[in-house]
Amino acid sequence: MNELLAIALSGFRESRRNRVTVVVFLFAFVMIFATTFALELTVATFERVMTDVGLGVMSLIAVFLAIFLATGLLPREVERRTVYMVVTKPVGRSKFVVGRLLGNLVTLSFVMAIMAVLFVAQMAINHATLTQAHGIAIAGLFLEVIVLSAVGFMFASGSSQFVATVATVGIYFVGHLAPDLYRMANKTQNVALKWVGKAAYYVLPNLDRLDFKARATYAEPTTFSELGGSAVYAVGYACIAIVIACLVFERRDFK
Numbered sequence: 001m002n003e004l005l006a007i008a009l010s011g012f013r014e015s016r017r018n019r020v021t022v023v024v025f026l027f028a029f030v031m032i033f034a035t036t037f038a039l040e041l042t043v044a045t046f047e048r049v050m051t052d053v054g055l056g057v058m059s060l061i062a063v064f065l066a067i068f069l070a071t072g073l074l075p076r077e078v079e080r081r082t083v084y085m086v087v088t089k090p091v092g093r094s095k096f097v098v099g100r101l102l103g104n105l106v107t108l109s110f111v112m113a114i115m116a117v118l119f120v121a122q123m124a125i126n127h128a129t130l131t132q133a134h135g136i137a138i139a140g141l142f143l144e145v146i147v148l149s150a151v152g153f154m155f156a157s158g159s160s161q162f163v164a165t166v167a168t169v170g171i172y173f174v175g176h177l178a179p180d181l182y183r184m185a186n187k188t189q190n191v192a193l194k195w196v197g198k199a200a201y202y203v204l205p206n207l208d209r210l211d212f213k214a215r216a217t218y219a220e221p222t223t224f225s226e227l228g229g230s231a232v233y234a235v236g237y238a239c240i241a242i243v244i245a246c247l248v249f250e251r252r253d254f255k
Contacts, residue, residue: 055141133219175208184197
């Protein structure tokens with residue numbers, strides 16, 4: 001456990017030193033508060049505008065950072081050959097992967113917490129109403145980040161950063177189109193396409209299930225049981241992805 005914690009903290013420091021984290025944080029600060037300028041044009045719906053833009057910016061930044069860090073940590077360790085110093089010690093490769101993932105999630109949690117505070121501050125400054133839907137939308141975004149991080153590690157465990165990034169970005173877009181994929185699979189008359197579509201729906205992550213931003217924009221309530229079900233789904237999918245990542249990394253030849 002101490003070894004795993006040490007690896008996680010090392011991964012957190014590595015991610016924190018990455019300049020993109022600072023750039024993204026500054027971008028988040030500017031963009032979230034820039035929503036105020038929209039109030040001059042949409043006075044009647046300013047709460048919806050702040051919610052929609054604020055959560056939208058948070059989502060874009062969190063997803064970008066999750067993919068960038070998740071797909072870059074392992075390839076950089078291999079490229080710099082620092083991975084040799086770790087795996088030659090009494091630290092297994094699987095523990096190394098899990099530790100790096102935990103460190104990555106700590107970094108993302110820190111950045112998302114800062115963005116959430118900025119978002120809440122902006123809503124409070126403009127006397128907008130904060131609802132349960134806002135908190136659930138942010139929680140859903142964090143669950144999405146967990147899934148994308150695990151998927152990014154899964155691809156990065158056996159490929160380069162470029163390949164892993166492209167694959168994870170593709171999973172992100174397809175994951176948000178999962179319900180449409182299932183509907184099209186049901187409508188097609190081709191039996192083969194129907195089975196392929198349904199198989200893809202169940203194999204690929206359903207990220208649309210974790211997206212509650214639209215509900216927050218229109219203040220539509222979400223039950224905690226639904227959020228709990230989404231959390232179980234996200235954590236379960238992330239666990240499967242990281243197990244695959246560990247299996248691939250265990251068999252990877254670093255020569």
